[in-house]
Amino acid sequence: MSTKEHILEAIRKNKPQGTQYPYPVIPSFPKSTKDIKEEFKENLILNAGTCFTINSIEEGENKIKELHPQAKVICSSAIEFPGNKDLSKVTDPHQMDDVDVGIIRAEFGVSENGMVWLTEKGMMVTSLGFLSQHLIILLKPQDIVRDMYEAYARINLRDNNYGCFMLGPSATADIGAVMVRGAQGARSLSVFFM
Template sequence: MSARDEILAAVRANRPQGEHALPDLPAFPFDDGGALTACFLRNLEAMGGNGLESGDIADLLRERFPAATTIASAVPEYRGNRDLTSIAHPRDLADVDVAIVRARFGVAETGSVLLTDDALITNAVAYLAQHLVVLLSRADILPTLQEAYRREEFQKHRYASFHTGPSATADIEGVLIHGAQGVRSLTVVLSKRGKAVPSEIRVND
């Protein structure tokens, strides 16, 4: 038995007996000013992220990441040149310049996006890529975290993680550094779910 199995077995053996219902989740009022999308973009940028109302992915990559050579895409709208389904170990993602994924939904209150295991294909790509581009449909923006936690994603997926801007850390003097422990930038593009592209698009032509 592995250490993990031993720990889980101990937890199961010592859990309180009987059925214990979860507490009710309150619904707090939230004023988005009548503009849910604008509220989401405003809070996203307040947390260091970048928001785009729309745009072609290939153009975005050429303009914002001109030096990028390795693109890992988990979306049908763009075909990168690193196959995420072939990744055997997280270290194989060390050279990824840009990862493109689609969020299950966004949260206007915090400017967050929810990424799940099936959307990422390889969970580590959301942390080991230099830059993260997230596609999000306007119809998938929720007002608050309370509404977000009622979503089925938290019951259906083995992995689900909120991302709020790029990685950031600050020392005792208050110097803020992005990318110290994860992606250096996070860009959210408001985009409807699209169809697969027929061939790879190279960004440095």
Template sequence: MSTREKILGEVLQNQPSSLPLPDISRFRGEKQEVVQKYKAVFESIGGTVFLVDDFSAIQAIIHEQYDPEKRIATTLQQLAGNFESIDPNVAPHTYEDIELAIIQGHFAVAENGAVWLSDEIMGQRIIPYICQHLAVVVKAGTIVPTLHEAYDLIGEGTYGFGGFIGGPSKTADIEQALVLGAHGPLSMVVFILK
């Protein structure tokens, strides 16, 4: 047995007992105007929101806003005939030149403009971070008011990998100069399906 295996074995044997998640009912937000609140917050952090009726509207906006000569890929079956399909079985490095990735989000959070993504819907874990531009589709009915409610949804999930993404990647750490695309997409669009 290697040192690594020994350490991991000891960690597994010394796990604390599971405890129930805390009651967060007093932190629930207002469901009224949740779509408008999400839109306002997401746009304030540099993102773009489109309220759409269906996938044909999404397709039209993508053709209008993005260069069709560049690589556009999606995990959504509704758009697969129009754009390249993201294959979870190919090497992640093959996606290094994606201009736009279009993926489904589980839900969105109005309080901070984030969307929740897990590995089961990303196609490849690297997709939302390696693309130049990211588009996420969420259903209006899945937007929750607060992060407390979001954590309530994911608290006991069975996903292997997941994360909240809120707007384009940015940093202003160095000389307080805003840099977009520092460690992720240059821009982010959320399509809210009514």
């Protein structure tokens, strides 16, 4: 018997059988009384993101052109904006390295910090959320939760192979505290409320 097998066998022998341990009780913390959409917007802007209320597909298309006039490759997993790169033909995540603008629908947002929850279902190809130069996240205002406690309660990890919270564009700083945007992800992130 190998050392690993010996350790695992000892764990199996000493594991309590049939004992269920309840989850700890989460205290009820005071919640913000701010308008949930405005709080989300404020916190996203604090983290270098931008927000726009979009009332129609045409308005959204015009806003994309306004924000990213030089964009040549637009790839979208959202049916509202098809883009010009077909995600269904992507067989290798590295094929997303030429995407100027990636468009993804978030499952929900979190007002206390301005984050959005993205899954492989929403991205279709996960590298869309990380290799795109600029991200546009579509979010229904009614899909914003107040805080991370509500967010974690809403996530069903059994339904997703991959999910992540994303906040604003990529940001990193070196030892000299020089802030660099886009070094390890999107250079900009805009949320379209629609």
